[in-house]
Amino acid sequence: MRQAISVQNAGVHFSIRRSLFRKDIIPALRDVSFNLYHGDSLGIIGRNGAGKTTLLRLLCGIIRPDSGKIIINNNLKVTMLSLQVGFEPALTGRVNAILSGMLLGYHKCEVIANLDKIIEFAELGDFIDKPVQTYSSGMKARLGFAVALRLSPDVLLIDEVLGVGDAEFRKKSMAVMKKKLLSDQTIVLVSHSAATVKELCNRAVWIEKGRSIMEGNVDEVIGAYENFFAKKSRQAVNR
Amino acid sequence: MNNLPAIRQYSDLILVKVAANLRSETSGNYLGYLWWIFEPALRMLVYYLVFGFLLRRGTDDYVLFLLTGLIPCIWFTRSVAGSMISIIQGKGLMMQVHLPKIILPTIRICQDAVKETVVIILLFIFLLLYGVSPSLPWFALPVMFVTEFLLIAASAYIISAVIPFFPDLRIIVPVGLQMIMFCSGTFYSIDMIPAQYHRLFLMNPVASLLHNYRNILLYNQWPDWNSLLFITAGSLVAIYVMWLVFRRLDHFYPRITL
Numbered sequence: 001m002r003q004a005i006s007v008q009n010a011g012v013h014f015s016i017r018r019s020l021f022r023k024d025i026i027p028a029l030r031d032v033s034f035n036l037y038h039g040d041s042l043g044i045i046g047r048n049g050a051g052k053t054t055l056l057r058l059l060c061g062i063i064r065p066d067s068g069k070i071i072i073n074n075n076l077k078v079t080m081l082s083l084q085v086g087f088e089p090a091l092t093g094r095v096n097a098i099l100s101g102m103l104l105g106y107h108k109c110e111v112i113a114n115l116d117k118i119i120e121f122a123e124l125g126d127f128i129d130k131p132v133q134t135y136s137s138g139m140k141a142r143l144g145f146a147v148a149l150r151l152s153p154d155v156l157l158i159d160e161v162l163g164v165g166d167a168e169f170r171k172k173s174m175a176v177m178k179k180k181l182l183s184d185q186t187i188v189l190v191s192h193s194a195a196t197v198k199e200l201c202n203r204a205v206w207i208e209k210g211r212s213i214m215e216g217n218v219d220e221v222i223g224a225y226e227n228f229f230a231k232k233s234r235q236a237v238n239r
Numbered sequence: 240m241n242n243l244p245a246i247r248q249y250s251d252l253i254l255v256k257v258a259a260n261l262r263s264e265t266s267g268n269y270l271g272y273l274w275w276i277f278e279p280a281l282r283m284l285v286y287y288l289v290f291g292f293l294l295r296r297g298t299d300d301y302v303l304f305l306l307t308g309l310i311p312c313i314w315f316t317r318s319v320a321g322s323m324i325s326i327i328q329g330k331g332l333m334m335q336v337h338l339p340k341i342i343l344p345t346i347r348i349c350q351d352a353v354k355e356t357v358v359i360i361l362l363f364i365f366l367l368l369y370g371v372s373p374s375l376p377w378f379a380l381p382v383m384f385v386t387e388f389l390l391i392a393a394s395a396y397i398i399s400a401v402i403p404f405f406p407d408l409r410i411i412v413p414v415g416l417q418m419i420m421f422c423s424g425t426f427y428s429i430d431m432i433p434a435q436y437h438r439l440f441l442m443n444p445v446a447s448l449l450h451n452y453r454n455i456l457l458y459n460q461w462p463d464w465n466s467l468l469f470i471t472a473g474s475l476v477a478i479y480v481m482w483l484v485f486r487r488l489d490h491f492y493p494r495i496t497l
Contacts, residue, residue, distance in 0.1 A: 014494055057493070061337040064490040085335050086256075090263040099259055102252045103336050131266070 004076055004155060004186050005036040005059065009068035011210075012054055028054040030210035031068070036155070039184040043197030043218060045225055046207035052190040055207070056080055056157045059188060079104055079153035084144035089133035093124055093143055096132050100147045114150050121176075122146035123169065142169055149176060155186045174199075194222050249342060256342075257349045264350075279310075279358040283365065300457070303369055307456045308425045308449045310362050311383075314355045315391055315445055316416040322347040322395035323412050326403050326492055333493045340492050341485040344399040348392055359384075366456065374459040383452060386467050389474035390444055396481035400488070403495050423449050444470045 012029040029051040036042050046052050057063050058070060060080045072078065085103045087096050097118055101111030119128050122142045132140060148156075158177075177200055181187060191197050197204055197218065204221035206214040214221050265271045283306060291302035322344040329343040367373075402408050423446040432440055441447045447470065451462035 017495075057334065062334065062490070062493050080335060086332050088259055088263040090266040091259055095259055095262075099255060102248075102255055103332065103338070105248070105336070107248060108251050108255065 002038045002073070003035055004038050004040070004073055005078070006071045007032055007034050007036075007055075007059075007068070008071070009033050010055075010058060010065040010070060011067035012051075012058060012063065012065055027210060029058070029065075032205075032207060032210070032212040033068070034205045034212055034215045036186065036188060038186055040203055041181045041185075041187045041189065041201045043201035043204040043221075044188060044190045044207060045192065045194065045197050045204055045222065047192055049209075050207045051210040052192075052207060053159060056159055056188070056190055059155075060157055076154040077105065078155040078157065079148070079151075080157040080159065081145070081148040084140055085148075087132055087140070087144070090131055092130060093122075093128040093132055093135070094119075097128075097143060097147050100144065101151055104148065104151060105153075106151050111147075111151065118143075118146045118150045121150060121172075138166060138169075145173060149173070149180075152180070152185060155188065156180070158187060158189045194226055198222050249339060253342060253346055253349060256346050257353065260346065260350050261353060275354055275357045276361065279361055282313075283361070303366065303371065303457060304428065304453065305426065306362060306365065307453050308423075310358055311387060311449060311452050312420055312423055312425045312445060314351065314358070315387065315394075315448075316420055318348050318351040318355075318391045319394045319398060320413055320416055321351060322399050323402055324409060325395075325399050327406070330493075337489075339485065340489055341396065341482060344395045345392070348388075348395050351391075352388055371456070376455045376459055376461045379455055379462050382467060383448065383455065383462065386471050386474075387448055389478065390448070390470055393474040393477035393481070396478060396485070400481060400484055403492060419443070419445050422446065425449065428453075441466065444473070 010029055010032045011027070013025055013027040015023050015025045017023045032051070032055060034042070044052055044055060054063075057080075058065055060078045061072075062080075064070075084096075085100045087100065091099075094115070097115060098108065098111050101114070101118075102108055122128075122139075122145070124139060124143060127135065127139065128143075132143070135143070177187070181200065181202075187200075189197060189200055201218050203216065204218045205212050206221050206225050214224055265274065268274060270277065286305055286309065287302050290305055325343040325347045326340060329338075329340070332338065332343075333340065398408075398412060402412075422440075423443055424440070429437060429440060429446075429450060441450065447463075447466045451467065454460040455462055
């Protein structure tokens, strides 16, 4: 298997300046290592505050690590599936789809070529030419999701957005994601839901308090993760 | 360098985003694009009423004198003030996608430049109505606009790059801009200050630009090419340096604007 991204002992800390002489240092990631291979679907699991979102930002190049390193093979295009990137509420869905696609790093013509597919997938119908501010939040989310999903980067990063839209749309997105997995799309999925990771991923990394604790086959990692918390909650009940 | 396609990609993005912002800005009010004309026209009317009608300051030409200075000066101060917080405002965006951050102030100054075009056309109409006849030196005006645009870009890049580090400057910058406005001879001519200060006065690039605008529009003189060259060259150097600075800080801004 070819390696796509290798994360080696990555650490990130944010310093937040409170005033002229005071600043707080907040460690978001301490020591995270794992490998991502082509065609992999890697689940990153951890509780709230484990550093999952920071890790995704690191992977798509928004920030750089303070310690350790990230090696991305031959300039792969890594994109975060972010919903509604740069949406302007006063403009139509069509304009926003183009804008959003361009912000995600695609050429205008690429986005326009895919526009029909995007509109179809988002199930917006005539609403596509109405201002986005008239949309329901579900419609907005669907449009954002459709843009991000229809333009396939080399590596797709997903941050728990599967709870988008109504049940039917969710099912449809799940189906598309699964298809992407089978079609050799490389995916990193971040979630605190063991069930989601189990359903969509073949490998997993468990992150706890900014450290990667375990990496491997999805069933092993999720098994350990669930056991750990089962034990913990038993202890809490007993106490 | 293999970043030529990237540059094209990003300049396309800037164009689309500028168009989108302008459209979105105007869609909030009933008269839409008409405000691009009404707002500056009203502004000119205010100055006409106060200086041309109420105060009857000096000669009749004072209104012309005022407008030919005020309009380019307002372009500068507005554009710089507007792009000041462009990096901070782009926080949501830069947490979602990786973008060269220099794009954010660029979008803002391009947006203002488009609106300024309308104002300048209005100014021409006003000048013609007032009986000023175009002359050969008017051909130098495009050079003036380009020079001023570069000066705005250089100032906007420097200020928007610094503000995320020292957010308190947001309070100082408008004061500074007001000072530039008053020190650039918007309301008075260079002849009103002592001759020994003329050199010092014209070292302020905005003052020098306004002086040249007036020489062209009101006195049918060619601009002082040396000073234009100096401003253009200085601005280009500053823009290049800021481009390097932004490239260095690209991954840093998302952290501090957290």
